Amino acid sequence: MFETVKCKRALSPSGLPGIDYALNPYGGCEHGCVYCYGPEVTHTEFGQWRIVKVRSNIAERLAKEVRNIDGTVGVGTVTDPYQYAEKRFMLTSQCLEVLRSAGLRVHVHTKSDLILRDLDIISGMKGEVGITITTLDEKASHVTEPGAPLPARRLDALRELTCAGVDTYALVGPVLRFLEGREEEFVEAVASTGVRRMCIDRLNLRPLLSQRLDRMGITGSAEALEKIRRLAGDSGMEVTDVF
Numbered sequence: 494m495f496e497t498v499k500c501k502r503a504l505s506p507s508g509l510p511g512i513d514y515a516l517n518p519y520g521g522c523e524h525g526c527v528y529c530y531g532p533e534v535t536h537t538e539f540g541q542w543r544i545v546k547v548r549s550n551i552a553e554r555l556a557k558e559v560r561n562i563d564g565t566v567g568v569g570t571v572t573d574p575y576q577y578a579e580k581r582f583m584l585t586s587q588c589l590e591v592l593r594s595a596g597l598r599v600h601v602h603t604k605s606d607l608i609l610r611d612l613d614i615i616s617g618m619k620g621e622v623g624i625t626i627t628t629l630d631e632k633a634s635h636v637t638e639p640g641a642p643l644p645a646r647r648l649d650a651l652r653e654l655t656c657a658g659v660d661t662y663a664l665v666g667p668v669l670r671f672l673e674g675r676e677e678e679f680v681e682a683v684a685s686t687g688v689r690r691m692c693i694d695r696l697n698l699r700p701l702l703s704q705r706l707d708r709m710g711i712t713g714s715a716e717a718l719e720k721i722r723r724l725a726g727d728s729g730m731e732v733t734d735v736f
């Protein structure tokens with residue numbers, strides 16, 4: 494479900510490491526990941542989170558705001574910039590064109606292979622792209638990330654971006670118990686894309702998120718996280734923690 498809205502500002506200051514400004518063309522996210530921190534951070538009910546606010550004038554606003562800034566713009570700091578709405582509205586694509594013309598550095602983060610549609614734009618920009626991958630198991634992905642593209646498509650996107658010379662990283666997080674016993678296979682699959690960096694995120698439980706995951710019987714796994722960290726390091730990847 495979409496709702497078209499106008500935004501007053503395209504950019505907001507960001508407190509994230511290495512990111513000066515945050516840009517989110519969409520409010521809410523159709524991917525509907527059960528572990529998403531977004532609803533709590535934005536004080537939105539989980540059920541409302543999948544009703545997407547399409548910020549239809551964001552590229553126009555951005556074109557005015559980029560005249561006075563320098564630094565790195567994080568694209569998709571709160572919601573996924575390549576969720577399905579982007580296929581139809583192309584706001585992320587338009588914003589990237591504006592940022593490219595302004596010569597600004599970007600940090601794009603997504604779970605979707607739709608990003609490949611904009612490979613020509615992104616490969617001509619300064620910056621980096623991260624793709625989240627939490628499991629290789631399609632059933633686990635259906636349960637935890639019901640609206641997001643399946644893991645194999647994300648690995649393909651990571652491979653294609655990396656092959657095209659884009660500075661990429663894999664975000665593995667949150668590390669859930671589904672990964673226990675499958676750590677080797679998982680790290681091999683990620684490493685096979687050619688990506689050289691992995692960021693790992695443990696499950697950070699906020700009160701409402703904790704209740705939701707408890708009801709579903711979903712838990713994080715410190716054991717899998719440590720094993721993945723070691724295996725990824727052994728395979729030559731640079732490994733960092735998100736928080």
Ligand code: SF4
Nearest residue numbers: 522524525526529572
């Ligand atoms: S893709 Fe990101 S923003 Fe969207 S629901 Fe999943 S965790 Fe939340």
